[in-house]
Structures are given as C-alpha cells and as structure tokens.
Amino acid sequence: KQEVxxxxxxxxxxxxxxxxxxxxxxxxxxxxxxxxxxxxxxGLTSLLLIQSSQREQTSGRLNASLDKSSGRxxxxxxxxxxxxxxxxxxxxxxxQAGTALIFGKGTTLSVSS
Amino acid sequence: DAGVTQSPTHLIKTRGQQVTLRCxxxxxxxxxxxxxxxxxxxxxxxxxxxxxxxxxRGNFPDRFSGHQFPNYSSELNVNALLLGxxxxxxxxxxDDLASYTDTQYFGPGTRLTVL
Numbered sequence: 001k002q003e004v005x006x007x008x009x010x011x012x013x014x015x016x017x018x019x020x021x022x023x024x025x026x027x028x029x030x031x032x033x034x035x036x037x038x039x040x041x042x043g044l045t046s047l048l049l050i051q052s053s054q055r056e057q058t059s060g061r062l063n064a065s066l067d068k069s070s071g072r073x074x075x076x077x078x079x080x081x082x083x084x085x086x087x088x089x090x091x092x093x094x095x096q097a098g099t100a101l102i103f104g105k106g107t108t109l110s111v112s113s
Numbered sequence: 114d115a116g117v118t119q120s121p122t123h124l125i126k127t128r129g130q131q132v133t134l135r136c137x138x139x140x141x142x143x144x145x146x147x148x149x150x151x152x153x154x155x156x157x158x159x160x161x162x163x164x165x166x167x168x169x170r171g172n173f174p175d176r177f178s179g180h181q182f183p184n185y186s187s188e189l190n191v192n193a194l195l196l197g198x199x200x201x202x203x204x205x206x207x208d209d210l211a212s213y214t215d216t217q218y219f220g221p222g223t224r225l226t227v228l
Contacts, residue, residue, distance in 0.1 A: 004155070031213045043117075043203060044156070044219040051214060089155055098169045099213060100146065101205075103155030 002027045002094045006104035013080055014112055021075040021107045023090030028068045035064050035075050036089040038106070044089065048075070080111045115140065117206050117220035125226045126194050134189040134223045138206030144168075145187040146217060147179065148203040156203055162187050163209055191225075199227045 003026045013019055023033070032051045036044040048057045048064040050073070056065040063076040077084060087108045091101040118137045126132050138145050144163045148156035158171035162181035181187045185206075191198055201224050205217035 034216060036219075041201070041222075041224065043221040044205075046216045046218070049216050091155075093213065097158070099144075099161065099207070100158040100169060100171065101148075101156070101217060103157070105153070105155045 002030075002092060002097060002102045004090055004092055004102050004104035006088075006090055006107050008107060009105065010108045010110075012110045012112065015080060015082060017080050017111075018076070018078050019080055019109070021077070021088050021090075021109070023073040023075070023104055025071045025073075025092050025094075025102075027094055028071050030068065030092045030094040032093050033064075033066055033073050034091045034093075034101070035062075035073075036091065038087045038089055040087075047088075077109075080109075082111050082113045085109055085111050117204055117218050119202075119204050119220040119223050121223060122221070123224045123226075125228065127228050128194055128196060130194050131190065131192045132194060132225060134191075134202050134204075134225070135186065136189070136204030136206075136220060137186045138204075139218045142206035142208050142218070143185050144207045144209045145181060145185065146205045146207070147187070147189045148205065149173070150201040150203060150222075152200070159189070194227045196227050199225060201225075 035047045050066040061078040087106040089106045091103045146161040147159040150156040160170040165181045176192045201222045204220045207217045
C-alpha cells in the first residue's frame, strides 16, 4: 500500500530564507508526483507536477526534484516571503491507486517578516 | 473559465442526518473525484466518476455514495452522518484522456460540520 510522508510537519522561517520541504513515498512505481499549496480552509492549488520520467520541475522561486529509486521528492523555495505561508502537500499517483492521488499530511510553513 | 465550483461552502448537520454536496467540473473535463480532508490531515480519496459511473473507490463505507450527471457535474451523498464525517470535502476534475499524466484541478471545498 502506497504511503506518503512529509517532514517536517511544521516550519517557521524569517523572510528571505531558502528552505526545503521533504516528501517520501513507499512504492517507487509512480506515474507522477505533485506539490500543492493549501491556504487555511481553502482548496488545493497545484504548484508543480513531475512525471516519473523527469528529475525536476521549476516554476519561479519553486523547484521540485524527484528521485524515484529512493522514493523521495524535495520542494525548494528560494527567498521565502510572508505570502508563502501555507500548508504544502505532496501527492503521488501510483499504479496501486489508479488515477487517485495519495497525499501526505503536509508541511505547514510560516514565514515571518 | 470558471474552474471547479462546489456548493454549498459550509454546512452544519446533526448525527444521523443525510447530506448532499455538489460539484461542477472545470470546462472540458469529464472526470470528477471526491476527497475527504479531516483537520490536520491530507486529503483521502473517496471515489471517482466517469461516464456517469463510479470507476474507482477508496476505503470508505457504503454510506458514501455519488452520482454524475450527463453534463459531468457530480454529487456526493453521505447517509447516517457520524461526528467523524466532519471534514472539508474536496472535488477535483480532470480530463480522462490525461488522467494518469495531468494534474487534477481542485475546487474550494465544502466544510461539513456534524454536531
């Protein structure tokens, strides 16, 4: 059974810091991995989607990497801003679960000014 | 393009009651998935509808049922509500042709509180 773990559960940093969020999954047979952002009580916004054949994806200050063999992904946020404060969720789509997304519990990020 | 929409935004029910949540997919999408997100947890897959039929189901009891209409919109029904059903219910839509490769687009969610 595919399981997704995110570390740390919470993170507080001062504005301007570069930071890394971690995601691990137990079954490496995935179609793709996604990072989402969720503001309190709101829906999910897709940030980056990495297909199983790719190693990384970049969007603005965000960079996500994927190492399928080790079952790990990282989300790198450069020059963090208070507006980056949110919960970041990692989700995988794997053969076990068909087209369903399997989510981690998320990392709650707080960036102070 | 109006993205994924859900109604209502908030809902309060008592134990034992029944509830219906609604979702309209993003324009051009034909597949709708429902997720339950308890407080402090990641979303959990309930089921997916395509061509008006339940195509895939997660580990949820039969109290959770759904429907998809010819215009691709969908309903989630929960019977005999329990306190533990209190959660944010998220709807996501996608294009079946890209179901394994493309992102799912999520709506804003319906917050259900069971008292």
